[in-house]
Amino acid sequence: MNYGQCEGPRSTQLVRFRAWPMGIALFALFANGVRLSYVLVLAVVAAFVRLRRPVCDACEAVSPAGLFRSLTKARTEERTSQAKRPVQLRVWVGILLFASGIRLSYWLGGSLLHDLVEGGQRSLLPLWKAWVPFSVVLLAVGVGLLRLRRPVCDACNLAEPAWLVRPVGNRSATVAGSGTTRRVVLRGLGAAGAVGASAVAGLAAAVFRNRGWVPVANDFFFTNVEKTAPNPRPEWNGARIKSYRRLGRTNALVSDISLGSGQINDAEVARRALERGVTYFDTAPDYSDTRSERVLGEAMKGHRDKIFLATKFCVADGHLPDDTPVPRIIEAVESSLKRLQTDYVDLIHIHSCDRVERLLAPNMHEAFDRLKEQGKARFLGVSTHTPNLEQVANAAIDCGRFDVMMLAYHFGMWPSFGHILEKAKAHDVGVVAMKTLKGAKHTNLAAFRDEASAYSQAAFRWVLSNPNVSCLVISFSQLQHVDEYPYASGGALTHPDMALLRRYDELTAGDYCQPHCGACLASCAYDLPVNDVLRYRMYFKDYRWEKEGMRLYAKLSRGAAVCAGCAAPCARTCPLGVPIQEKMLDAHGVLSLPA
Numbered sequence: 001m002n003y004g005q006c007e008g009p010r011s012t013q014l015v016r017f018r019a020w021p022m023g024i025a026l027f028a029l030f031a032n033g034v035r036l037s038y039v040l041v042l043a044v045v046a047a048f049v050r051l052r053r054p055v056c057d058a059c060e061a062v063s064p065a066g067l068f069r070s071l072t073k074a075r076t077e078e079r080t081s082q083a084k085r086p087v088q089l090r091v092w093v094g095i096l097l098f099a100s101g102i103r104l105s106y107w108l109g110g111s112l113l114h115d116l117v118e119g120g121q122r123s124l125l126p127l128w129k130a131w132v133p134f135s136v137v138l139l140a141v142g143v144g145l146l147r148l149r150r151p152v153c154d155a156c157n158l159a160e161p162a163w164l165v166r167p168v169g170n171r172s173a174t175v176a177g178s179g180t181t182r183r184v185v186l187r188g189l190g191a192a193g194a195v196g197a198s199a200v201a202g203l204a205a206a207v208f209r210n211r212g213w214v215p216v217a218n219d220f221f222f223t224n225v226e227k228t229a230p231n232p233r234p235e236w237n238g239a240r241i242k243s244y245r246r247l248g249r250t251n252a253l254v255s256d257i258s259l260g261s262g263q264i265n266d267a268e269v270a271r272r273a274l275e276r277g278v279t280y281f282d283t284a285p286d287y288s289d290t291r292s293e294r295v296l297g298e299a300m301k302g303h304r305d306k307i308f309l310a311t312k313f314c315v316a317d318g319h320l321p322d323d324t325p326v327p328r329i330i331e332a333v334e335s336s337l338k339r340l341q342t343d344y345v346d347l348i349h350i351h352s353c354d355r356v357e358r359l360l361a362p363n364m365h366e367a368f369d370r371l372k373e374q375g376k377a378r379f380l381g382v383s384t385h386t387p388n389l390e391q392v393a394n395a396a397i398d399c400g401r402f403d404v405m406m407l408a409y410h411f412g413m414w415p416s417f418g419h420i421l422e423k424a425k426a427h428d429v430g431v432v433a434m435k436t437l438k439g440a441k442h443t444n445l446a447a448f449r450d451e452a453s454a455y456s457q458a459a460f461r462w463v464l465s466n467p468n469v470s471c472l473v474i475s476f477s478q479l480q481h482v483d484e485y486p487y488a489s490g491g492a493l494t495h496p497d498m499a500l501l502r503r504y505d506e507l508t509a510g511d512y513c514q515p516h517c518g519a520c521l522a523s524c525a526y527d528l529p530v531n532d533v534l535r536y537r538m539y540f541k542d543y544r545w546e547k548e549g550m551r552l553y554a555k556l557s558r559g560a561a562v563c564a565g566c567a568a569p570c571a572r573t574c575p576l577g578v579p580i581q582e583k584m585l586d587a588h589g590v591l592s593l594p595a
C-alpha cells in the first residue's frame, strides 16, 4: 500500500505505530479462529514500540503514513505551505467495507435466503438481513466515489489524517479537469456498475452459503415423477360427470368427482372440468401462494352461478391462528373474494383443524356470522385430517354449526371410520372426501405400472361406494385429469377394483403414513408430529408439491433432525409397519435445506 512518499527535506526522528482501535476491532471481528487475547497483546506491544524513521521536515509525515506517526512535533495545524485540494478515502476503506458487505451477505443474506426458500412465513421474515449487507456494500461504493477538499502538504503531498485520506491521483485529476458533465456521467456510470456488481456479488455470497442445497435441488428439479396415469385410455376421452349428490343441509347438488385446486396453474383446466359437469370447486389462499384462487377466479368468469365454491379461513402465508381478531379474519376472506372475482363463497372451511378448541374458536364463528349477514359466505365447514380427526368430526357434528365436513377418507379406513359418516348423514352434514388416493404413489411404482392407469378410478369408486359421502375432491392440475377423473363418476365398485386396491396396499406397505392415524405419536421421545412430517414428505416426494411440503415443514417448532441421535422408542409402534425413524430422517433430508 503506498501512503505517499515525502519529496521534501527529511530528517530521522522517533516514530511510533498509529493507534488503530477501529482496525483492531474489525480485525478481531473478522479473524475467525484468532483468539481475541492474542489481538489485544499485539495491540499493547504495538503501542509501546518506538522506531527511527525519515520524517518530512515540513509536515512531519512519515512513510508509510498509514502505519506510523512522528512523536516529535505538533501535527496538521502547524504545517506550512498547505493548500486545499480534492482528497478521497483510501482504497482499503472501500475494500474493507466491501469485504464486510460480502461477508454479511454470506451470513445474514444467506440465512434470509434459506428461510425464504424453505418456506418461512414471509410476513415474519427479518428483511433487515437483506438491507444491512446491501447498505454496507452501498457504503463501500460511496466511499470509492466520495471526494472532499482538505489541506494537502505541498512538500510531501499528504493530507491529514493520512491513514484515511489521500489526494486524488493524476488520473482522477485528469478526469476532474476534463469537464463537469463528463465527470458526472463517468461517476454515474461507475456508481451504477459498482452497485450492480456489488449486488450480484452479495447475492452470490448468500447463495454460496446455501450450497448444501444441491442434493435437495437435484431431487426437486431432476427427479421425474409422473402426475398423471402413465397410459391414458381412449375411453376416457370426453368423460363427463354422471352423478350428482346432495351436499347435506346446503341442499346443493354437487358433482361426485369435484375439483381440488392445490396445484392448478391453468384456468383452462378448470374451465374444461366445468364443461364436463364438475360443479364443486375447492380452493384456499395458501394453495400455491394464492395462485389457486386467482386461477379459479379467471376460470369462473361468466359461470359463477354454476359452481359451488369453497375456500378456507386463511391467508397466503398459512392458516389463521385461533385468536385472530374478527376484522382480520373478515379481511382475509374479502381478499379471497377479490382473487376469486366474486361477491360470495358458498362454503368457507376452518382450515386444517386439528383441535376441538380451534373448531370452536369464538372469533372464527363470529367472523363467519358477520360474513353470512353481509352475504359474503353462505355455509360453514371444517377440513381436517389430523390424528384427532374423529374427535374433531364428532364435535363438529354435535355443535350443530357446521354444514359440511371435509375429511381424509380412502380405502382401508372402513369400518373404523364409517360411523362418523353415518352420524354426519343423520345430522344432514355434507361430507367431502379428500386424500382419496392414499399417498398417490401409483404412477411411480414400477411394479404397478400396468395397473396404475386404473388405480385412481378404483380408489374413487371405493370412496363413492359409501352413500354417506357427498363428493370427493381431487387435485386437477393437467388437462389429462379432465378425462381421467370424471370417468369414474357414477361407477360402481367392482371386484377388480378391490383387487387393485389390495395390490396397491401390498406394494406400499410400510411406506404410507395415514396422516390421521397418530398411533405412534405418544411414543416419540421428542414429541415430534410424526404424521405431519411424513405427510409433508408425501407432498414432496409423491405429490411433487415440493415447496408446499418444505414450507409446512419449516413452520414446525422442531424438525426430524433429532431422530439421528434418538434411540427410537417409536420403532414398531406403527400398525402399518412404517419404519418411522428411517422415514423421518429421509423427510428431514428432503424437506429442510442445510442451514
Ligand code: SF4
Residues within 6 Å of the ligand: 523, 524, 525, 526, 527, 528, 530, 562, 563, 566, 567, 568, 569, 570, 571, 580, 581, 584
Ligand atoms: S426416532 Fe424420531 S420419531 Fe422416533 S422417537 Fe426418536 S425423535 Fe421421535
Ligand code: SF4
Residues within 6 Å of the ligand: 512, 513, 514, 515, 516, 517, 518, 519, 520, 521, 530, 531, 534, 573, 574, 575, 576, 577, 578, 580
Ligand atoms: S407412522 Fe404409522 S403410526 Fe405413525 S401416524 Fe403414520 S401410520 Fe400412524
